[in-house]
Amino acid sequence: MTQPSEAPARRPADAEQLDVAIVGAGFAGLYMLHRLRKLGFRTRVFEAASDVGGTWFWNRYPGARCDVESMQYSYSFDEELQQEWRWSERFAAQPEILRYINHVADRFDLRRDVVLDTRIASARFDEATACWTLQTQGGERIVAPFCIMATGCLSAARLPDFPGMADYRGKILHTGQWPHEGVAFDGLNVAVVGTGSSAIQSIPPIAAQARHLTVFQRTPNFSVPARNWAMTPEYEERWKRDYAALRQRARAETRSGTIYEFSDKGALQVDAQARKAEYERRWQKGGANFMHAFNDILVDRQANDTAADFVRDKIRETVADPERAEALLPHDHPLGTKRICVDTDYYETFNRDNVSLVDIRATPIETLTEAGLRVGGRDYAFDAIVFATGFDAMTGALAAIDIRGRDGLALKQAWASGPRTYLGLMSEGFPNLFTITGPGSPSVLSNVIVSIEQHVDWIADCLDHLRQAGIRTIEPEPEAQEEWVAHVNEVAHRTLYPQANSWYMGANIPGKTRVFMPYIGGVGAYRQICEQVAANGYRGFRLMPAPGADRLESLSVAS
Numbered sequence: 001m002t003q004p005s006e007a008p009a010r011r012p013a014d015a016e017q018l019d020v021a022i023v024g025a026g027f028a029g030l031y032m033l034h035r036l037r038k039l040g041f042r043t044r045v046f047e048a049a050s051d052v053g054g055t056w057f058w059n060r061y062p063g064a065r066c067d068v069e070s071m072q073y074s075y076s077f078d079e080e081l082q083q084e085w086r087w088s089e090r091f092a093a094q095p096e097i098l099r100y101i102n103h104v105a106d107r108f109d110l111r112r113d114v115v116l117d118t119r120i121a122s123a124r125f126d127e128a129t130a131c132w133t134l135q136t137q138g139g140e141r142i143v144a145p146f147c148i149m150a151t152g153c154l155s156a157a158r159l160p161d162f163p164g165m166a167d168y169r170g171k172i173l174h175t176g177q178w179p180h181e182g183v184a185f186d187g188l189n190v191a192v193v194g195t196g197s198s199a200i201q202s203i204p205p206i207a208a209q210a211r212h213l214t215v216f217q218r219t220p221n222f223s224v225p226a227r228n229w230a231m232t233p234e235y236e237e238r239w240k241r242d243y244a245a246l247r248q249r250a251r252a253e254t255r256s257g258t259i260y261e262f263s264d265k266g267a268l269q270v271d272a273q274a275r276k277a278e279y280e281r282r283w284q285k286g287g288a289n290f291m292h293a294f295n296d297i298l299v300d301r302q303a304n305d306t307a308a309d310f311v312r313d314k315i316r317e318t319v320a321d322p323e324r325a326e327a328l329l330p331h332d333h334p335l336g337t338k339r340i341c342v343d344t345d346y347y348e349t350f351n352r353d354n355v356s357l358v359d360i361r362a363t364p365i366e367t368l369t370e371a372g373l374r375v376g377g378r379d380y381a382f383d384a385i386v387f388a389t390g391f392d393a394m395t396g397a398l399a400a401i402d403i404r405g406r407d408g409l410a411l412k413q414a415w416a417s418g419p420r421t422y423l424g425l426m427s428e429g430f431p432n433l434f435t436i437t438g439p440g441s442p443s444v445l446s447n448v449i450v451s452i453e454q455h456v457d458w459i460a461d462c463l464d465h466l467r468q469a470g471i472r473t474i475e476p477e478p479e480a481q482e483e484w485v486a487h488v489n490e491v492a493h494r495t496l497y498p499q500a501n502s503w504y505m506g507a508n509i510p511g512k513t514r515v516f517m518p519y520i521g522g523v524g525a526y527r528q529i530c531e532q533v534a535a536n537g538y539r540g541f542r543l544m545p546a547p548g549a550d551r552l553e554s555l556s557v558a559s
């Protein structure tokens, strides 16, 4: 393992000039920096947190773990890196992933261009100079012709705005902003609000520590067991022997950028006994591989019902108290249309004496009180309340920055009825502003590192091309954007996904327009589309040449 090399970059001088400003130092921003630096662009990354890591910096709640296997949830851009790094488990836990990101930052000497503790408050495009001016919360300005938002899809943590939040005297925690010093729950009476992936991971370890844990559930969720195991030399070797080819397969031939055991059969093409045997086999192996038992689970409601029934039966088998089991059964959405959860002992935890479940579907939380919270007129007292209430997904981190494009157009305004992008990479009216894994791209429906690498490589190649061709601005053509938005929507509606009130639909945020945000066409097909667009002279983008030689200065190649 490399030693931390460089101190973090110095703070920006006022009106610092760059070729490209990157916002966010997670997996996306770090790799973007690496690529652009190699191409000779003057680039820096601005990061609100006190260290690199993005989502893995913030989500330190007990039990936080990736549900994509670690051999696949890692960068593929450097053969030596992927050969030398050794994962300790099938599904890596948050501390290990954060160590990995730090290792990458050091190994590629990235820290010297990452400015930490610096939140970007606004970004404005100036038509006359064709430059973006970013302003930090501290008032410093950064000027660059190109700006890349690597701000993440699940990074704007959301606390519900219950009345009385300020009155509560105990500890308020959000899984997505977990205190770095950790939280000792021993002897405490704790509440968890929410039953999404973060809750399902954190509930078992919190229950094991706390005196009592009360789970407040609005919507029961489907979860499959992780069956995590310590990495074996054989498994590691199997991947590493053929890493480049396997990564290529994940990129080009899969929908989710992850290699699973795919099936070429529909669920109703086999008889009930064979179907159950297949579900059981996958349930025992663990992980999201369960979703691939048959090839129509996410497109055919009847097929989906067979998988959903199987999981509901498992919940009934696992949870001893039949009434409680019934309360945990998901009924309101097809399996997988809210992101499938992957757990360790989630349902088993409801057999513990120190765990209670409160259904808040019919009677929501009314208010927080000094001592706890009130539901249906009943007061509950807690030492700590953990909000596992999710994120303003996909658009929240962008909306938190006051982004103004051509003629002062606010991104929030342009996206008021749902995000509008071309390929999830750019939005009309916002020249030279790129989003990595933005809405309208596969992003959250994929192994996000695969999607990050694809976007970063595409953007890096694009900027290199623009520089060589003397292009000053790039921006989607309105018609190309309209067609893409319609296509994203149309493909989504061929599946069962829009049937769920999910964060994919913006349904978890009161008042947010409901539209299916990620592109469901699959990473392989999407990559081809992006490559064809580039090969055809960036078809669908308007490329405007610079009026004079100024452009060559503003896009100077660092010596």
Ligand code: NAP
Binding pocket: 065, 066, 067, 068, 154, 160, 175, 193, 194, 195, 196, 197, 198, 199, 201, 217, 218, 219, 339, 342, 360, 365, 388, 389, 390, 391, 444, 503, 508
């Ligand atoms: P989430 O899936 O949005 O779940 C939020 C939970 O809080 C839901 O149960 C929701 O209920 C509940 N909730 C929200 N507002 C509420 C309110 N006002 N009152 C009561 N309940 C409320 O968020 P998350 O669990 O943080 O997960 C988000 C995504 O992050 C995941 O889907 C996944 O993509 C990613 N993630 C991945 C991992 C992993 O790799 N293992 C782990 C954690 C997160 P409703 O369902 O009724 O809205």
